[in-house]
Amino acid sequence: MSALATLNDPVFAGFLAASMRLAMPIMLAALGGIFNERSGVVNIGLEGMMLTGAFTGFVAANLSGHLGIGVVMAIAAGAAVGLLLGWYAITIAANQVVVGIAFNLLAVGVTSFFYRMIYGATTAQPRVTPFSPIDFGALADVPVVGPLLFRQDVLAYVGLALVVLTLFTMRMTRFGLNIRAAGEHPEAAETLGLNVVAIRYVCIGLSGAFAGLGGAVLSLSATGVYIDNMTAGRGYIALAILILGRRHAIGVALAALLFGAADALQLRAQLLHIALPLQFLLMLPYVMTVVVLAGFAGRQNAPAALGIPFRPSGARK
Amino acid sequence: MSDPAREILARLRPPKGFVGSLVAVLMAFLVGAVLIACVDVNPIDAYAALFDAALGSRDGLAETLVRTVPLALCGLGITMGFRAGAFNVGAEGQLYLGGVAAGATGVALAGAPAWLTLPAMGLAAMTAGGLWSALAGWLKLRFRADELITTIMLNYVAIDLVGYLLHGPLQDPNSPLAQTTRLDAAARLPVLLPGTRLHAGVLIVIVAALLCHVFLWKRVGGFHLRIVGLNPQAAKNAGISVGRYLMLGFIVGGVLAGLAGFAEVAGIQRRMIETLSPGFGYTAIIVALLGRTSPLGVLAAAFLFAALQIGATTMESAAGVPGTLTVVIQGLVVLFLIGAGAFAGWAANIVTHLRRLGR
Numbered sequence: 001m002s003a004l005a006t007l008n009d010p011v012f013a014g015f016l017a018a019s020m021r022l023a024m025p026i027m028l029a030a031l032g033g034i035f036n037e038r039s040g041v042v043n044i045g046l047e048g049m050m051l052t053g054a055f056t057g058f059v060a061a062n063l064s065g066h067l068g069i070g071v072v073m074a075i076a077a078g079a080a081v082g083l084l085l086g087w088y089a090i091t092i093a094a095n096q097v098v099v100g101i102a103f104n105l106l107a108v109g110v111t112s113f114f115y116r117m118i119y120g121a122t123t124a125q126p127r128v129t130p131f132s133p134i135d136f137g138a139l140a141d142v143p144v145v146g147p148l149l150f151r152q153d154v155l156a157y158v159g160l161a162l163v164v165l166t167l168f169t170m171r172m173t174r175f176g177l178n179i180r181a182a183g184e185h186p187e188a189a190e191t192l193g194l195n196v197v198a199i200r201y202v203c204i205g206l207s208g209a210f211a212g213l214g215g216a217v218l219s220l221s222a223t224g225v226y227i228d229n230m231t232a233g234r235g236y237i238a239l240a241i242l243i244l245g246r247r248h249a250i251g252v253a254l255a256a257l258l259f260g261a262a263d264a265l266q267l268r269a270q271l272l273h274i275a276l277p278l279q280f281l282l283m284l285p286y287v288m289t290v291v292v293l294a295g296f297a298g299r300q301n302a303p304a305a306l307g308i309p310f311r312p313s314g315a316r317k
Numbered sequence: 318m319s320d321p322a323r324e325i326l327a328r329l330r331p332p333k334g335f336v337g338s339l340v341a342v343l344m345a346f347l348v349g350a351v352l353i354a355c356v357d358v359n360p361i362d363a364y365a366a367l368f369d370a371a372l373g374s375r376d377g378l379a380e381t382l383v384r385t386v387p388l389a390l391c392g393l394g395i396t397m398g399f400r401a402g403a404f405n406v407g408a409e410g411q412l413y414l415g416g417v418a419a420g421a422t423g424v425a426l427a428g429a430p431a432w433l434t435l436p437a438m439g440l441a442a443m444t445a446g447g448l449w450s451a452l453a454g455w456l457k458l459r460f461r462a463d464e465l466i467t468t469i470m471l472n473y474v475a476i477d478l479v480g481y482l483l484h485g486p487l488q489d490p491n492s493p494l495a496q497t498t499r500l501d502a503a504a505r506l507p508v509l510l511p512g513t514r515l516h517a518g519v520l521i522v523i524v525a526a527l528l529c530h531v532f533l534w535k536r537v538g539g540f541h542l543r544i545v546g547l548n549p550q551a552a553k554n555a556g557i558s559v560g561r562y563l564m565l566g567f568i569v570g571g572v573l574a575g576l577a578g579f580a581e582v583a584g585i586q587r588r589m590i591e592t593l594s595p596g597f598g599y600t601a602i603i604v605a606l607l608g609r610t611s612p613l614g615v616l617a618a619a620f621l622f623a624a625l626q627i628g629a630t631t632m633e634s635a636a637g638v639p640g641t642l643t644v645v646i647q648g649l650v651v652l653f654l655i656g657a658g659a660f661a662g663w664a665a666n667i668v669t670h671l672r673r674l675g676r
Contacts, residue, residue: 044465088652092659097404097465099655101602106648109641116639117356236469243463279481286473293462 007143015264016147021222022267023260024152024159025050025214025231029238030245030252031159031166032210036082037247038170039203040183040305044100045085047235048107049208053078053215055111058226059118061128061219070128071155071216078212079205081107086204090197093309104235112228130224131155155213155221160253162210167249179203183303186310196310211235233286240289244296247303255292262288334609337657341607342621344660345649352645353638363636367628367643370635377627379513383585384623385616386518387412387577387594391601392608392615393522393529394573399610400533401566402546407453407468408574409598410475414449415442415575417479419582420497420589421487423504431503438504439579446575447568449475454567458560464567472598483591495591506584518580522616525573529612542566574598600626603647606654622647 006012029046036043043049056077061070081103088099119126131153139150149160170176178199181189186196214234219226237259244258245251266281274281350360371381391408398405418441426434453471456462483495491498506516533539545552545562553559577597582589604622608614625647629640653660 088655092656094655098606098651101404101406101465102606102648102651102655105599105603106645106652109644109646109648112641113352113639113645116641233469233473236466239463239466240470277481277485279477279484282480283474283477286470286477289470290456290462290467290474293467294456294460 008141011268013143013147015261015268016144017151018264018267019257019261020148020152020156021260022263023256024156024221025217026234026238026241026259027253027256028159028162028214028217029211029235030241030256031162031249032207032214033238033242034166034170034247034249034252035179035203035210036200036207037242037306038183038303039179039200040186040303040308040310041086041089041200041204042096042100042307043082043085043089043204043207044097044239045081045103045107045235046100046207046211046238047231047233048100048104049078049081049085049211050215050218050231050235050238051104051107051111051229052081053212054219054230055115055215055226056212057216058128058219059114062126063118067128067131067220070220071213074212074216074220075209076212078215079209081212082205082208083201085208086201089204089309090200093311096307096309108229115226115228125225128220128224131221153221155217158213159217163249163253170249180303182310183305186305187313190312197312200310211238214238237285237289240292244292246301259285259288335614338607338609338614338618338654340660341650341653341657344653345646348649349642349646352642353636356638358636358638363632363638366635367632368624369628370631371624371628375510376513379510379515381620381624381627382519383514383516384627385619386516386522386580386584387597388601388604388622389522389616389619390525390573390577390580391598392604392619393525393612394570395601395605396608396610396612396615397529397533397542397573398566398570399605400546401542401562402549403454403457403563403566403570404465405450405453405468405567405570406465406602407450407471407475407598408570408577408601409594409596410468410472411446411449411571411574412578412581412594412598413475413479415446415578416582416593417482417487417578417589418442418445418575419579420500421482423500423583424487424498426504427498427501429503434501434504435506435583438583439576442575442579442582443572444575446571446573446578448571450567450571450574451564454564457567458563479589479593480591483589487589489588497589499588500583504583505587506580514585516580516584518584521576521580525576526612526616529569533612538562538565574601600647603651606651 029050033043033046053074057070057074060073061067085099085103088094089096133151133153136150140146142150170179178189178194181194182196182199190196215231218230241252241255241259245255262285266284269276269281270278353360353363370377372378391412395405395408419438422438422441423434426437449471453464453468456467457464480495483497487497489496489498506518509515509517509519533543541552541557542562542565544555545557545559549559578593581593586593600622604618605615608618625643629643632638633640
């Protein structure tokens with residue numbers, strides 16, 4: 001098969017389209033993570049925020065009959081969780097890792113409790129009709145670029161727009177500069193008249209909003225149903241992607257695509273009946289995360305004040 | 318007051334943080350009550366059903382104690398990790414690998430006497446759990462890989478690995494289900510209370526808690542481990558090997574979680590099954606925090622959470638409150654625990670304001 005024929009092969013095209021689709025939830029969560037990490041706050045709670053978004057988005061869409069309302073509510077719910085986590089991490093200066101774990105565990109309980117409360121113990125699973133891909137006509141058949149970019153649904157384009165917006169914000173705007181100042185040297189930033197606490201709150205709220213949208217992708221775009229604990233560790237994978245992508249929008253987007261490709265690969269390998277047992281395929285993204293963490297060790301390029309609570313000097317003792 | 322009397326009084330006072338834990342639990346129950354009221358059920362009825370089922374009868378109490386075993390063992394392991402400064406959140410996966418190692422050993426030793434089978438199973442479980450945890454420790458020490466994420470990822474990998482083993486090499490040839498062959502009577506932990514499922518795993522828990530307590534507070538090694546957790550730099554300056562104690566924290570965690578897997582397989586399931594744990598390893602994180610990372614506190618917290626879980630099913634069937642409410646309460650306990658200082662400040666402020674108003 002010639003190179004061009006391979007690129008145009010429907011199986012390969014399907015793989016590319018699926019890679020982008022599967023990358024989107026973790027890409028969004030990790031993009032939001034750029035904000036909170038750059039501002040100096042660790043957000044282990046991404047997993048719980050995604051789950052909250054997936055749940056709220058589904059319920060809102062299901063009850064209202066509008067996917068758009070679901071998306072908006074998912075973003076709002078994620079942001080609300082973000083601000084609550086911010087209260088712990090920023091205002092009362094609790095251990096950010098412990099707080100994050102607590103939020104994740106709470107999210108599992110709250111979502112499954114309310115799911116049962118709203119839908120009861122019905123056997124028929126409630127569904128919504130998920131977003132369908134937008135028709136770009138002939139563009140969808142352009143090799144590689146077509147399946148990657150022109151066979152997606154509206155949330156994927158929102159996600160890609162947010163990549164650009166994040167890049168622009170962090171690099172080109174005063175707000176982005178302030179965020180980085182808060183993360184690198186909060187004391188100096190405060191001396192310059194910046195409100196470090198406010199910056200960090202905005203960033204953790206944004207992070208929650210992004211993660212909530214990422215969760216909504218799972219329930220409103222990928223499946224059309226809500227399943228207990230359906231994020232299945234994607235929020236944690238997003239944390240690894242942040243490190244692999246060096247907390248940079250483009251890096252994060254590419255790293256997320258890599259994970260989406262791994263996910264798509266294991267799904268396709270299942271269909272092709274490759275000799276490898278199913279479970280080894282299923283663990284592929286998780287193993288990759290561990291390898292990434294080991295290979296791109298931790299925190300060399302992390303903001304200097306990451307994870308360290310900040311006490312504004314003007315505040316009462 | 319004479320000095321001895323003062324000392325005795327100091328000992329009688331509740332251990333540091335105990336009151337905070339109690340308040341956090343009460344506040345979580347209070348919020349839980351509001352949620353119960355939201356589903357049009359009387360909270361008192363629901364909680365009464367919950368605790369009556371868990372503690373009100375011999376059978377219920379036995380079930381609660383049985384449930385305490387995995388929560389306490391995993392919680393103790395997590396505690397030792399926390400004390401050494403390691404956020405080992407991998408108890409779930411370590412428990413699964415311990416369970417599958419115990420199950421495989423039990424099947425392989427079919428026909429052997431109990432004095433050989435049971436210790437071999439326990440040892441296999443501890444080794445499997447310990448090695449899996451050591452892997453995360455090694456990744457942290459060698460590559461500075463964040464153990465929080467690696468241990469969680471290794472949970473998923475472990476559960477998939479166990480799934481493969483139970484669907485493949487270890488599957489009972491006579492069963493369509495993903496489980497091992499049923500274990501011999503010799504491969505089962507003895508029942509302590511006839512007619513119930515209360516098994517000897519409870520004794521393992523008590524021994525483990527006492528060993529952890531003595532090590533942490535009465536041995537130089539435990540002192541070093543705590544220093545490493547509190548301030549690695551200071552420990553290093555004092556000539557304490559930070560890496561060694563961090564690794565110890567990881568390995569003890571894995572060994573105890575593996576032991577929990579062994580206890581579930583040999584005491585309850587009598588075979589390794591694919592759904593061995595409904596998240597014991599994750600709940601145990603809260604147990605460790607609520608127990609203020611003190612071994613005896615962990616025992617108490619594990620018992621409370623075991624009671625919650627055992628009562629949850631009854632609450633659901635008798636009062637119509639979704640049993641997952643207990644998961645909400647568990648999560649809220651931590652948030653109230655961490656926020657305790659701030660909440661106490663608020664309470665003090667409110668009291669001050671009320672006093673001013675009263676004047």
